[in-house]
Amino acid sequence: MNSPKLPSPALQRVLCIGGGPAGLYFALLMKARWPDLTVTVVERNRPFDTFGWGVVLSDQTLANLAEADPATAGLIGDAFNHWDDIEVFFKGRSVRSSGHGFCGIGRKRLLNILQERCLALGVDLVFERDATDDQALAAEYDADLVIASDGLNSRIRTRYADVFQPDIDTRQCRFVWLGTKKKFDAFTFAFEKTEHGWFQAHAYQFDADTSTFIVETPQEVWEAHGLDKMEQPEAIAFCEKLFAAYLDGNALISNATHLRGSANWIRFPRVVCGHWTHRVDIGGKTVPVVLMGDAAHTAHFSIGSGTKLALEDAIDLAKTFEQGGDVDQVLLAYEGRRSVEVLKIQNAARNSTEWFENVTRYSGMQIEQFAYSLLTRSQRISHENLRLRDARWLGGYEQWLAGGKQLPPMLMPFTVRGLTLKNRIIVSPMATYSAVDGVPQDFHLVHLGARALGGAAMVMVEMTSPTPEGRITPACTGLYNDAQQAAFKRIVDFVHAQSSARIGMQLGHSGPKGSTQVGWEATDEPLPSGNWPLISASALAYGEQNQLPAAMSHADMDLMRDQFADSTRRAAEAGFDWLELHCAHGYLLASFISPLTNLRTDEYGGDIASRCRYPLEVFKAMRAAWPADKPMSVRISAHDWAPGGNTGDDAVEVARLFKAAGADFIDVSSGQTTRAAKPVYGRMYQTPFADRIRNEVGISTIAVGAITDADQANSIIAAGRADLCAIARPHLADPAWTLHETAKLESRAVDWPKQYLSGRDQMYREISKQKEMAAATQPAAAKPAPVE
Secondary structure: OOOOOOOEOOEOEEEEEOOOHHHHHHHHHHHHHOOOOEEEEEOOOOOOOOOOOEEEEEHHHHHHHHHHOHHHHHHHHHHOEEEOOEEEEEOOEEEEEOOOOEEEEEHHHHHHHHHHHHHHHOOEEEOOOOOOOHHHHHHHOOOOEEEEOOOOOOHHHHHOHHHHOEEEEEEEEEEEEEEEOOOOOOEEEEEEEEOOEEEEEEEEEOOOOOEEEEEEEEHHHHHHOOHHHOOHHHHHHHHHHHOHHHHOOOOEEOOOOOOOHHHHOEEEEEEEEOOOEEEEEEOOEEEEEEEOHHHOEOOOHHHOOHHHHHHHHHHHHHHHHHOOOOHHHHHHHHHHHHHHHHHHHHHHHHHHHHHHHOHHHHOOOOHHHHHHHHHOOOOOOOHHHHHHHOHHHHHHHHHHHOOOOOOOHHHOOEEEOOEEEOOOEEEOOOOOOOOEOOEOOHHHHHHHHHHHOOOOOEEEOOOEEOOHHHOOOOOOOEOOOHHHHHHHHHHHHHHHHHOOOEEEEEEOOOHHHOOEEOOOOOEOOEOOOOOOOOEEOOOOOOOOOOOOOEEOOHHHHHHHHHHHHHHHHHHHHHOOOEEEEEEOOOOHHHHHHOOOOOOOOOOOOOOHHHHOHHHHHHHHHHHHHOOOOOOEEEEEEOOOOOOOOOOHHHHHHHHHHHHHOOOOEEEEEOOOOOOOOOOOOOOOOOHHHHHHHHHHHOOEEEEEOOOOOHHHHHHHHHOOOOOEEEEOHHHHHOOOHHHHHHHHOOOOOOOOOHHHHHHHHHHHHHHHHHHHHHHHHOOOOOOOOOOO
16 A cells, blocks of 8 residues: 555656646645645645636535535535526526525635635645746646646647647637626526527526626627627617626626637637647656546536536546556556546536537427426436426426326327327337248237337337349338338238237338348348349449449439339338338448548539438328328438538528428438547437428427436427437337336336236336335435535
8 A cells, every 4th residue: 555645756846837726626635545645736826816706516526525525615615506496498488496405605605715725735836936947847837737727718728739730619609607696596598589599597696695607698689789889888789788687787897807808708618628638758757647526527507517527537647546456557546447437427518518608499388398308408407307306397398298287298199190109119120130021920010019008109010122133131011012111011011900009111222232141141242142233323332341232223223213112002001100211320221421421413412402302202202102191210420420511500401402392201210321420429319400401490309319218208209309209229128128128117108908907007116116115215315416
């Protein structure tokens, strides 16, 4: 074990450059643990200088502080203003929910507490010293470790940018950080619409008589009102007038009087660094330089996590030194652990940031759903988590959403054209590679039949080709002859006769990804023998080993359009309830839509409208052949996840085009259009695309991708991010996923097959017992995870 006097023989002197929360807190934690350690903090401002007003921390963050250093946590806790409520004002009404557990403290007060604690422990604080040269400063203090806690505009990060690899994304809204003597008794979000667009205020009380009041608006709205040309007093007067209903006559105040004009309004920079540690040669000694706090990362103020991240960086590194090991091992462990945790927060912050950048997208909602969408905007706060916070409010919202019924959102029925789905869960189309000559087998009857009995509103057949050559593999289904049609009809008849589910057909052509091996062999790789010719929008192979497809001629395109229409008529004759056209994942029609795979110079290539021309021709031919009272959807890849490919902006345009052509739903997937794709995976990672399309285009959407439980499905439906949830892999593991997830909610608003009722009753009894036992053993003071 290390000596209690020093964390390591190689670490005797620590220099923190920057006296914000990260530098000060790390300094006091290290000094508290190792009193013989020499720790210096150098800060360019005076002790009582600060810009900004209050900061917000959650109850959970306070608990982390209490564990790391109880004395400091006590001082901070005594100075906090605590509240549980969030209140949302929108279009003349308000909604308030409780149980959120926030604390506000003045930024100046927090820094002064940390400064006083540093001085009490013997940390050397040097103020009014501008660290223009970190190497010279490190040499002056003979530092063994330099903490680069010099903030958002870190000079140290910039100096070693080739190592730290910073990525700075300047966001779309302008905001100004103000204060007011109006005391808000809840964390308040207030939205006001002007002739040019929406403004929003984020307000919370942080001491006995003062509140933070942040005003935010998109760049174009800010410019349209001339705020870019206003001096500070005029801009503040504009905000006071706009938000007068919430200020009760109190003024708005700025403490950034050193800034002039539009400099008060900034655009939030999201900072991500590829690396956080670096060694620098200083006078023959290699000294590690470590990023901490805003120098390493930022998280948008709308989730209140910038100060949290800074403090927790400091806690993690100090704890890691306690565990022993040489300095390089400690720093490597710190970077590895914290970079992952910060990425999680930043992903949530990105969702939150984009929500506030696009308030117009949600402005058609009534306040009940608007407030729910706001609370769950980061996708870290779920439906059941909100129930833990405020069960009464959430129960009322569920009842409002379901038109007076007490239903989990995912169990609400949905009607489109002449079809009513009993709930919002569908079994996503999933390739099973079990057909013979394109004919579905008994496996398909059992596979689809079991899932139809499992509680979902609809089961979707795997992508089925209108031609033999359009199959992905020789074991994929087709719908181009009577035998296939008859086999499908047998499955459709079973689903209709034995369940209350509906059944849908997905038609698609594999294009450049065809003639490949089945999924459990070498996915997307060509057959060892017996390959058939491929076609695509352009003569581009999907991969190095894949065949080079032929670019479709106009005659090819006309023939294929007619073959899709013929398969559509067969699907109608087989009795399918729903039809989906597959235009995603790099298959034939997707190859037209993506600029990475469509290099055509005729009328079917070029801009997004031209690239969609042929898929739209196919869709229109199918819509004409499909019964008018039955719905049609289109699956798209909303993002190519590759440089130069389609993005979410393009997906909106694609959706608009298909809506105009008569599509009822957009099934929103992403990626798989090119092997160069690098998706950013995570829980419900494709849902934001479905959200945007639904609420910008005004078309119903299906969310799909990494949706694994009822809590997530309920959150998606309740927030209006999608109208249906397509569950894929969980349905492979559990055909009765919907029944089992509903049982966990102890809701009985779902159809069980009468043959299985005794099993249902036993399951509900066991779940009730388990919940009773868990409640009996859970500490009474346990709280839900905070909104961060």
